[in-house]
Amino acid sequence: MSHTHSHGKPGADTHHKAAPMVEEITDYEVLEIAVRELAIEHGLFTAEDHRRFTEWAESIGPAAGSRLVAKAWTDPAFKARALKDGVKACKEIGVDWAEPTGVGTPSDYMEFHVLEDTPTLHHVIVCTLCSCYPRPLLGMSPEWYRTTNYRRRLVRWPRQVLAEFGLILPPEVEVRVEDSNQKCRFMVLPVRPKGTENWTEEQLEAIVTRDCMIGVALPKPGRTADVHPIQKARRPVESSHQEAK
Amino acid sequence: MRRLGPGMKKSKTGHSPEKAAATGALFKVGDQVRVRDMPYMFYTRSQMYTRGVAGTIAALTYKDLIPEEEAFNFDGRIEQYYIVRFRQKDLWPGYPFDNDTLQTECPHRWLEPAKN
Numbered sequence: 490m491s492h493t494h495s496h497g498k499p500g501a502d503t504h505h506k507a508a509p510m511v512e513e514i515t516d517y518e519v520l521e522i523a524v525r526e527l528a529i530e531h532g533l534f535t536a537e538d539h540r541r542f543t544e545w546a547e548s549i550g551p552a553a554g555s556r557l558v559a560k561a562w563t564d565p566a567f568k569a570r571a572l573k574d575g576v577k578a579c580k581e582i583g584v585d586w587a588e589p590t591g592v593g594t595p596s597d598y599m600e601f602h603v604l605e606d607t608p609t610l611h612h613v614i615v616c617t618l619c620s621c622y623p624r625p626l627l628g629m630s631p632e633w634y635r636t637t638n639y640r641r642r643l644v645r646w647p648r649q650v651l652a653e654f655g656l657i658l659p660p661e662v663e664v665r666v667e668d669s670n671q672k673c674r675f676m677v678l679p680v681r682p683k684g685t686e687n688w689t690e691e692q693l694e695a696i697v698t699r700d701c702m703i704g705v706a707l708p709k710p711g712r713t714a715d716v717h718p719i720q721k722a723r724r725p726v727e728s729s730h731q732e733a734k
Numbered sequence: 735m736r737r738l739g740p741g742m743k744k745s746k747t748g749h750s751p752e753k754a755a756a757t758g759a760l761f762k763v764g765d766q767v768r769v770r771d772m773p774y775m776f777y778t779r780s781q782m783y784t785r786g787v788a789g790t791i792a793a794l795t796y797k798d799l800i801p802e803e804e805a806f807n808f809d810g811r812i813e814q815y816y817i818v819r820f821r822q823k824d825l826w827p828g829y830p831f832d833n834d835t836l837q838t839e840c841p842h843r844w845l846e847p848a849k850n
Binding site: 598600617618644645647648660661662663664665666667668669670671672673 | 779781783795796798801815817819822825826831833834835836837838839840841
């Protein structure tokens, strides 16, 4: 499967073979395809059902979460309800955790907690077990959230990992990691930033990005997107099996 | 994919309170508990890094099937789940920030009372 690219080495051949369409497929992806094909063959659901569900699931983004935060910032009674019963509060902003099956999406449970930050308490969410995430509210988790790098390091070195996201918190702020590895799903309700005093709910929604609701960023005026620049290694590691080919 | 079988319905509606009660008296918010270091077969959601560490009950969440049985589609025991709060200093030797904490969920069977 490995293909040889000589990354800019002087004197290396410049002939590039066509890269394979799929660089790598994990055992679990193979397993998912096999089980899905079997289920379709046995008539448990149709390929059309599967396509429709996938499109539905992929179409959910974090916008509803941003609405929840903006509403909680502007309406103290709603905030109190959201902290008391997250699933119920989601209904008020148009998200029903029971969709589409009546008992929720597959592998999500109908247990949802909103974690309120204060000036001295900052929450950040991880699932060390896999990738548990409040999908009915925030959509699919970002790729980095599912990496073993984030999962294993956030519990052990939370401040260092947050710093890598550009978030450096003073020692007097308690960093509270929420390891979401059972059936509750969580979202962070950040502190409303200064400079937003007379803003409308719509203006507020724009600064509550997905990363703010996971807890790896703080909302602030002017920050309306999660950008993770990819820094390419200047001296990439070359593995020996590639060299040998 | 989560099966929509009897286990799920049971946990949300007609679960048996006797079964949950049989596992011992429930902990209360503020109780000191220790995560038990038990063997398990094939599957658990109780992470190794919490085993043997003492923490505080932060919340009682719900009663549901235990992961060790649910993972195999077995309608087994239903137990109370808790959110437990640990001090990071207790989880990791040499952790440098006194105030930092970590919370995770545990079913009843994985917890035992801890002395202060």
